[in-house]
Amino acid sequence: MNSKIEKIYLKLPVFLQNIVIMLYGFNENRIRYSGVYNTFSKEIERNCYLNDKEVKKWQENRLRKLFNDAIENVPYYRKNMTLNASEINRFRIEDLKYLPMLEKNTVKRYADQFVSESLTEKKIEIHTTGTTGTPLKIICTPEIRQKNYAYFNRFLNIAGVDYNGKRATFGGRIIVDYNQKSSPFWRYSPFQKNMLFSSYHICEKTIESYTRALQRLRPSYIDAYPSSLYMFAKYAEQKGISLRGLTKSIVTSAEVLHPCQREVIEKQFGVPIYDQYGSAEMCVFIAQCSLGKYHIHSDYSIVEFIKDDGAYAGPGEEAEIVCTGFINPVMPLIRYKIGDRGIVSGDKCKCGNKFPVLERIIGRSDDYIITPDGRKIGRLSPVLKGYPVREAQYIQEKPDEIIVNVVKDAEYNEYTGFKIEDELRKRLGDRIKICINCVNKIERSKGGKYKTVISRIHES
Ligand SMILES: [Zn+2]
Incomplete structure (x- = not known):
C-alpha cells in the first residue's frame, strides 16, 4: 500500500477497512500464486534432497549463466567483470574467492547500472528497510516474486507448517490508526485466511483482547516479526495469561531472532518457532527445518562466510555473509556483502534435507557502538536480559556518548537505571557517557522493523 492510499485507508470505518484489506489480499494472492508459481514450486521441491556433488553441479551451471547474462546485459558487470567466455565455461565454485566482493554502497551509488538491459517485462521496485542510511532500491519482476514465494512456501512445507490453514500476522504494516484506543486492533483478509494484527497497539491494557481474538481465530500458524511477538509474549507472561494451545506453530522472519526472544515466545506459546532469514535483495535464503x-x-544462492582476515570461516567461527543470488537476473548481485554475520556449523542434519547447516545468524555487522578508545562493541541485544526492560535501543550520535532508550517493565524502579549503566560500563568502559532515557515505545524503521543499535558515527 503506498502512503497516500494508507492515509485514506486509516481514516475509513472498520468495516470499510476490512473490505480494503480483503481486496488487497485478493490481489496479492493473484500476483503471488499465478504465473510460474506452480511449475516453479514443483521444479524446486526435490532440490534439498540432492547430494553435495549434484548441488555443486547445479550451482556451477547457474553461476555460469548468471555471469554470461551479467556481462552481456548489465552495464556494471560489462564494465567491471574481467572474465572471458572460456574462463566462465570453466568456472568452478572454488574460483569465486578470486572475484571482488560487492559493497552495499556500490549498489546504492550505481543502482541503475545493476539493472539488466534485457528487462522487457513489467518491473517491480522493492526498497530495503534499514533504520539508518538511504534504502537500497531493488528491481525485479512479478515472476521473480512468484519464485521467491515458492521458496518461502517450500520452507514452510519442510518445517511442517500448514500454510493452507488460517494465519495470524504480527508484522510491520500499519493496519490500525495509531490513535485508535479500543479493539479491534486487527483486520481480516479472507482470501489469504489471514488475520492481520497491529503490532503497534500491543500493551498491558490491550493484551487480553488480542489473546481473545487469537482464541477465536485459532490460527494454524502465527507469522511474525520477532520483536512484535516477543512484546506480546512478555505482556502475557507479566499478566499471567496462558498462550498455550492458541496456535500449532510460529514462523518468524524480517528481523534477526535473538535467543532471548525465542526463549520467551516458545515458553509462552508452548510451540516451536521456525525462523527464516532472507533479504529484499533476494540473494540469501536460510531457514529452520522441522x-x-x-x-x-x-539452490537459491551461493552463500560464503568470510572472516575479518579475508579467509573462509570454519565450523564455530563467526563471519560476514557474502552471497550470490540466482533468482533475480534482473539485478544480479555477485559476492554481495549483505551486512549480516553468522556462525558456521559443521553439523549434518538428520531431517533428510541435504542443504548445509548454519549454526545461527547473529545480525547486522554494523550493530555496534564505537567507544572513545576505538573499540567496537557489538552483541548488545542480550545485555539487558533479566532486567525489567521490555525493549531497548542504543543510539550513538557522538563518539563519547550513547543514548539508551528503554521501555520499562512493571518492576522497573530508580535503581534499575543504575544497574543498567553498570552492566553497560562493563562492556563500554568509563570514558563514554551513558544516558538512559525511558520512552513509551521504540520507534520502528520504515518497514516497521526493530533495530537494536543505531550508529550515526559509522555512517559519517
Ligand atoms: Zn534439517
Whole structure:
C-alpha cells in the first residue's frame, strides 16, 4: 500500500477497512500464486534432497549463466567483470574467492547500472528497510516474486507448517490508526485466511483482547516479526495469561531472532518457532527445518562466510555473509556483502534435507557502538536480559556518548537505571557517557522493523 492510499485507508470505518484489506489480499494472492508459481514450486521441491556433488553441479551451471547474462546485459558487470567466455565455461565454485566482493554502497551509488538491459517485462521496485542510511532500491519482476514465494512456501512445507490453514500476522504494516484506543486492533483478509494484527497497539491494557481474538481465530500458524511477538509474549507472561494451545506453530522472519526472544515466545506459546532469514535483495535464503536446524538453501544462492582476515570461516567461527543470488537476473548481485554475520556449523542434519547447516545468524555487522578508545562493541541485544526492560535501543550520535532508550517493565524502579549503566560500563568502559532515557515505545524503521543499535558515527 503506498502512503497516500494508507492515509485514506486509516481514516475509513472498520468495516470499510476490512473490505480494503480483503481486496488487497485478493490481489496479492493473484500476483503471488499465478504465473510460474506452480511449475516453479514443483521444479524446486526435490532440490534439498540432492547430494553435495549434484548441488555443486547445479550451482556451477547457474553461476555460469548468471555471469554470461551479467556481462552481456548489465552495464556494471560489462564494465567491471574481467572474465572471458572460456574462463566462465570453466568456472568452478572454488574460483569465486578470486572475484571482488560487492559493497552495499556500490549498489546504492550505481543502482541503475545493476539493472539488466534485457528487462522487457513489467518491473517491480522493492526498497530495503534499514533504520539508518538511504534504502537500497531493488528491481525485479512479478515472476521473480512468484519464485521467491515458492521458496518461502517450500520452507514452510519442510518445517511442517500448514500454510493452507488460517494465519495470524504480527508484522510491520500499519493496519490500525495509531490513535485508535479500543479493539479491534486487527483486520481480516479472507482470501489469504489471514488475520492481520497491529503490532503497534500491543500493551498491558490491550493484551487480553488480542489473546481473545487469537482464541477465536485459532490460527494454524502465527507469522511474525520477532520483536512484535516477543512484546506480546512478555505482556502475557507479566499478566499471567496462558498462550498455550492458541496456535500449532510460529514462523518468524524480517528481523534477526535473538535467543532471548525465542526463549520467551516458545515458553509462552508452548510451540516451536521456525525462523527464516532472507533479504529484499533476494540473494540469501536460510531457514529452520522441522528439527530446528538452519539450512542454507543452496539452490537459491551461493552463500560464503568470510572472516575479518579475508579467509573462509570454519565450523564455530563467526563471519560476514557474502552471497550470490540466482533468482533475480534482473539485478544480479555477485559476492554481495549483505551486512549480516553468522556462525558456521559443521553439523549434518538428520531431517533428510541435504542443504548445509548454519549454526545461527547473529545480525547486522554494523550493530555496534564505537567507544572513545576505538573499540567496537557489538552483541548488545542480550545485555539487558533479566532486567525489567521490555525493549531497548542504543543510539550513538557522538563518539563519547550513547543514548539508551528503554521501555520499562512493571518492576522497573530508580535503581534499575543504575544497574543498567553498570552492566553497560562493563562492556563500554568509563570514558563514554551513558544516558538512559525511558520512552513509551521504540520507534520502528520504515518497514516497521526493530533495530537494536543505531550508529550515526559509522555512517559519517
Ligand atoms: Zn534439517
